Amino acid sequence: MxxxxxxxxxxxxxxxxxxxxxxxxxxxxxxxxxxxxxxxxxxxxxxxxxxxxxxxxxxxxxxxxxxxxxxxxxxxxxxxxxxxxxxxxxxxxxxxxxxxxxxxxxxxxxxxxxxxxxxxxxxxxxxxxxxxxxxxxxxxxxxxxxxxxxxxxxxxxxxxxxxxxxxxxxxxxxxxxxxxxxxxxxxxxxxxxxxxxxxxxxxxxxxxxxxxxxxxxxxxxxxxxxxxxxxxxxxxxxxxxxxxxxxxxxDQPHHRPWDWRVSAYTWTKNVGSGIYLIALMLVATGLVSPENPLWRWVAPVGGGFFVAVTCLLLVADLSHPFRFWMIFWRPQWNSWLVRGGVILVSYSTVLAVHFVASILGATWIGVWLMWIGAPLAIASSIYTAWLFGQAKARDLWQNPLLAPHLLVQAMAAGSAIVVPFALFFAPQAVDFVLWWTAGATLAHLAFVASEFASPTPSEHARIAHYEMTRGRFRHFFAAGVVLSAIGLAAPWLGVWVCLFAFLGPLAYEHAFVQGGQSVPLA
Missing domain, CATH: 3.30.70.20 (Alpha-Beta Plaits)
Structure with a gap:
């Protein structure tokens, strides 16, 4: 016909x-x-x-x-x-x-x-x-x-x-x-x-x-x-x-589109942002000088390493990994994958310039780059909130507090990994970083509590909450909460406790990303 x-x-x-x-x-x-x-x-x-x-x-x-x-x-x-x-x-x-x-x-x-x-x-x-x-x-x-x-x-x-x-x-x-x-x-x-x-x-x-x-x-x-x-x-x-x-x-079965690589990418991206932001705070408050290795080397190398791992995870998650360049060659600017890619590349460029300046001994360049690096580090941490927000299918991710929650996770994990370096390069800053680790971790747990104490906006979100906290991903959720809770004791129990604050957001993010995709849509 x-x-x-x-x-x-x-x-x-x-x-x-x-x-x-x-x-x-x-x-x-x-x-x-x-x-x-x-x-x-x-x-x-x-x-x-x-x-x-x-x-x-x-x-x-x-x-x-x-x-x-x-x-x-x-x-x-x-x-x-x-x-x-x-x-x-x-x-x-x-x-x-x-x-x-x-x-x-x-x-x-x-x-x-x-x-x-x-x-x-x-x-x-x-x-x-x-x-x-x-x-x-x-x-x-x-x-x-x-x-x-x-x-x-x-x-x-x-x-x-x-x-x-x-x-x-x-x-x-x-x-x-x-x-x-x-x-x-x-x-x-x-x-x-x-x-x-x-x-x-x-x-x-x-x-x-x-x-x-x-x-x-x-x-x-x-x-x-x-x-x-x-x-x-x-x-x-x-x-x-x-x-x-x-x-x-x-019915027909459908797989979750985003697997553990996306869960891990949200964490590595946060760590890469948090390391730089904590080191920047130490310089800005005068606890360490711009000549200190914590700022000269740990900030650009540590931040750059985790951002590089983030990019590798993103490319590895593609079904056509060798086409990743098309994000930049023919971008569709409404997509937060494109915007996030530009943010990550820009942030990586700042870290690379910072590293080269440190090699050349021009530490003043790294100090001036703070004005660009700080907003880019924050943006690289929080843009995932809008990326998840574009996933209209998943009600769990439509959370207006997701952006600040991601930033808090970045500060918690980033400060936790900076602590052992501070022991060697800036002992006078150790207490500050330990307390910052505990404070950011406490804020992370407060966001978790507020999210699950408030009424769910839909039946879809209720089931996703169930799968995250009591269903298939409950062990990851429990591990994330328990590890972070132990991390709260960092100022009293010392450096080794920071490992828990470092890994807690990773377990939580896996439960959050996978639990959000566990509800049937068709």
Whole structure:
């Protein structure tokens, strides 16, 4: 079937949208198969699939379906997060992708509230449903539309009032997924059950079995069940958050996009910033002179080492590590990966100049660089708050206190590592650094307490809190809190205690980053 051109009165550029009529969908998965065949999607990943939820109790039970795919948002978080504009919005409103410039950073996956993007295991680039844009450009309907036996999927131009899509959206009750995210999706569901639209409304299958398959966890490992102890995704009755009994009967597993390397990168970046800032404070307060090795060598070398490790972790996390240069060659400036990359390079440049000046004996250069180095060190520590903020999918990370919390962690870990150097190069400053380590660590623990003592803003955040503190990542969270608590005794127990204050933020960050990604989105 071919698409009819819009009426002459319609704008020249269409605004493509899609409607899925779940009242007639029979869950045959023909759309999934057609999409895989048309777009050469490998086994194990899907651009579109059909989720099913069993609703009600015998004898009043039925199976509800939801066709899950990219929502073609007007305000698409994935395009804002993409550092190279590999994810982009076409003039006709289709959110498309360019694999040739994808660096595999997975920022688009973290940003998508609908869990619609994945890394292709064969070409290592991000992809998703793109409306079969090559067929649209040829005047054809997307493959899923052509094969649907009940015509439950149809596309059209929202700017054309005569199109079936426009008439359905404007005249009939339709729903979108996660309207609270304000992405303005152009994927509309007619007659969809709320238990299918809300990924938290249906209980996860205890026992690890879906209708036709064993269910893996979202980290890819198989186990006896998806419901963790305490069952944050549903009570003992299996009702989840729905007022009617609802149990997920078929879904596809999705991996967390950011693994331990991102957790470690937030810590190494903070340490690299904290070392420089503590050494700067010692010079500014007159406790050490600009000629002291603590400022001449420890600040640029220690800070530079941890920033270099940060950059290595960032590059290692890319699916296309040898394309990292594209962040700077063709930057998309809305992305905080780009902005953060510029901040890290600028900060590294200051440290390098400081180091060279120290070699040449021109310590006055390092002193003057303080005015540039201090704000860059602070920026390199806190920019991750906005990077995580672009991940609209993850409510745990939408915390207005995250930036100051990261800075406090930087001061705690940075001062902890400076203490042993101060013993050798500046004994008169040891007490100051020990007390600063304890104070910054106390502030870190206060931020942790305030975050989890305050009411959670959403059910998504509540479950993420659970997974972080009592679920899969509870051991890392507990280690982070206990290590930091021991670090509070640094002024009384001495230098060796600083090791705990140094490692505490690392364990906490791992729990925070991984716990934030543990909640199902689709």
């Amino acid at each position: 071919t698409l009819h051109a819009p009426e002459a009165t319609a704008p020249s550029l269409p605004r493509w949208a899609k409607v899925i009529d779940q009242t007639t969908c029979i869950g045959c998965h023909a759309c999934t198969t057609a999409c895989k065949a048309e777009n050469d999607v490998p086994i194990g990943v899907s651009r579109t699939y059909v989720k099913s939820v069993d609703v009600g109790e015998f004898p009043d039970a039925r199976r509800a379906f939801q066709v899950t795919r990219c929502n073609q948002c007007v305000d698409s978080p994935c395009t804002d997060a993409c550092p190279t504009a590999a994810m982009h919005t076409r003039a006709d409103g289709i959110v498309d992708f360019n694999k040739d410039i994808c660096i595999g950073c997975k920022a688009c996956i973290a940003a998508c509230p609908y869990d619609a993007i994945f890394i292709n295991p064969e070409d290592h680039s991000a992809e998703k449903c793109n409306f079969c844009s090559h067929r649209i450009d040829s005047g054809l309907e997307p493959a899923c539309v052509s094969v649907c036996p009940t015509q439950s999927i149809f596309v059209g131009d929202l700017n054309d009032p005569g199109s079936r899509v426009a008439q359905t959206v404007n005249r009939e009750p339709v729903a979108v997924r996660k309207p609270e995210k304000n992405t303005k999706p152009k994927m509309f569901y007619k007659g969809a059950h709320q238990a299918t639209l809300d990924p938290l409304a249906a209980a996860r299958p205890a026992g690890g079995n879906y209708a036709w398959t064993q269910a893996p966890r979202n980290d890819g490992s198989f186990n006896d069940g998806l419901v963790p102890s305490g069952n944050p995704l549903g009570d003992a009755s299996g009702r989840g958050n729905s007022s009617a009994a609802a149990k997920l009967s078929y």
